[in-house]
Amino acid sequence: MLQALWAAAQPMTAREILEAIPGRTPAHTTVLTALERLRDKGDVERISADARGIRFAATRTEAEHTGLAMLQRLSHATDREAALMRFAGSLDAKDVAFLRQAISTDITDPQ
């Protein structure tokens, strides 16, 4: 669906998107439901409603969409710690108890 919107030069109706999808075409209601879900995720926006129905457009280009997916994957990857230092790092479960105890002990007994 996003591929169809990226390929189109202008916003499309659900019917036009349906026609642009190659292979087995889904039902019209399925396309509308999927478009609403994409809208909730911020990938698609409603542009206008005309005689042919509501028109939809992708909010980002294909490159931006791919970039965001890559950024999300990288920011959660566990095998890139040495190359990518993240401000919001994660704590191994084995260290949680030790560090919590260290903090609480330090508060009660600063010496």
Next chain:
Amino acid sequence: MRITWQVCIGLILYAAALTALAPLLVRRQSWYLHRPDRVLTVWFAALFSSLGALTAAMLLALTTLAADRGHLHGTRQALITELSVWALLIMVGAAIALVSARAEGLLAASRQTRRDMQCLSATLAYRTEERSGCHVTYLAADEPIACSVTGRSPEIFVSSGLESRLRPTELNAVIEHEIAHLTHRHSLTTYIADLAATTAPWIPASQELRRSTAVLIEFIADDRACCSTTHDHLVDALNALNTGKGADLNRVRIGRLTQPVHAATLR
């Protein structure tokens, strides 16, 4: 010759004892919280000292066996010595091959990460600036992300999601934290810890070194950021981002930074 073998065994025992004791030595709570730089130094001193002792033991054993080989022609003892030399050489070769393979895997991941970030920069960047010799690139992405990548041109990446969630002073503290990672070469520290953990995963100390390094470098970067900016701004930034996967570590970092005793150690 007996003395030589005793030295070899002594070196191996020293490395084994250090490997077993290092995790206990560094886990002194107040030290861990307030002197993370010293704890990290002890960790790496123990690692390199153990590796040095094992290398010395191996070289001593090889040179002793090679010297013995010359005096024992045609005897049963000569055959045993010959086999021992080859066994040691195979062990050394296998260890070098294992470390090289693991190092190459980690380096490949680093190269790929740099390429990925350059690609992201080309598609999502909406602003750039220079800070303390580091290039800061702002990326259009809703998720609050701040990270740094080393290389020939060290670079910090900040997402628009993070910029919109934080006040300018808090964002400045986050960038100072990332600059500290770059200037202190924390990526190299993490790389060595990762290499130790992936090469010898069966040794508990190697896993503990990796986990400790991940936490200690965050503490060190927090302390450096507090020296460059106001301590409260970093705490506010951590509070604003105290959700999701990093929440546990964030809470520990906030708890540590807000202790009066810790503020005293930073002075």
